[in-house]
Amino acid sequence: MTRIGFVGAGAGTAAAAYALRGTDADLTVLEKSGGVCGRAATRRRNGYEYVYDYGANYVKSEDERVTRLLTEELDTDGLVDVTAPVWTFDADGDISEGRDADDHKWSYERGLTQIAKRLFAATNATVHRRTRVPRRHRRRSTSSGTPPGTTTSGGRSSRRSRPSPTGVS
Numbered sequence: 308m309t310r311i312g313f314v315g316a317g318a319g320t321a322a323a324a325y326a327l328r329g330t331d332a333d334l335t336v337l338e339k340s341g342g343v344c345g346r347a348a349t350r351r352r353n354g355y356e357y358v359y360d361y362g363a364n365y366v367k368s369e370d371e372r373v374t375r376l377l378t379e380e381l382d383t384d385g386l387v388d389v390t391a392p393v394w395t396f397d398a399d400g401d402i403s404e405g406r407d408a409d410d411h412k413w414s415y416e417r418g419l420t421q422i423a424k425r426l427f428a429a430t431n432a433t434v435h436r437r438t439r440v441p442r443r444h445r446r447r448s449t450s451s452g453t454p455p456g457t458t459t460s461g462g463r464s465s466r467r468s469r470p471s472p473t474g475v476s
């Protein structure tokens with residue numbers, strides 16, 4: 308059995324775990340915070356009476372795989388397609404009408420964290436919350452060729468993170 312560990316339970320990890328569903332891989336996720344979905348974050352008060360996303364706001368439909376994922380593969384209970392423009396406010400508190408450029412602006416009545424919750428729920432991944440990984444150790448380069456970005460010891464990778472495969476917007 309292949310054992311795979313993930314640092315962080317953001318949408319990226321949730322999507323990767325989802326892609327590995329149905330394999331025999333044993334997936335373990337270590338997440339420092341108390342919730343999943345990272346920067347696509349939802350807060351709530353009084354149960355779900357007040358729900359607000361303070362990170363990413365909605366998922367676009369630019370990629371048909373994302374559309375299929377949200378509207379066909381995952382549970383659509385509470386899925387919302389925002390049809391009106393999303394108004395914004397800037398650092399000075401000035402409110403503007405925002406843009407109305409996207410065909411679909413999907414979120415969930417219970418907030419955008421639902422996307423990670425639903426992705427993880429479809430997997431066998433074990434998610435350990437409030438578990439911070441203090442440091443990543445990397446092997447030194449060998450003549451056999453360690454992959455780029457894994458050659459330093461204890462330092463930060465020079466690799467850039469890529470956009471979330473879930474298309475979180």
Ligand SMILES: Cc1cc2nc3c(=O)[nH]c(=O)nc-3n(C[C@H](O)[C@H](O)[C@H](O)COP(=O)(O)OP(=O)(O)OC[C@H]3O[C@@H](n4cnc5c(N)ncnc54)[C@H](O)[C@@H]3O)c2cc1C
Pocket residue numbers: 314315316317318319320337338339340343344345346347361362363364438439440441442468470471474475476
């Ligand atoms: C205000 C805002 C607006 C945004 N708008 C857009 C947009 O319009 N379009 C767009 O494409 N994207 C947008 N994004 C970005 C989008 O939210 C991210 O691309 C996406 O959520 C990133 O997912 P991720 O899984 O890659 O990383 P993250 O969501 O950052 O997840 C990383 C996870 O790792 C955890 N973690 C970090 N370090 C450790 C550690 N040492 N140990 C354990 N866990 C750790 C974190 O707690 C987090 O849960 C926006 C983000 C914000 C904040």
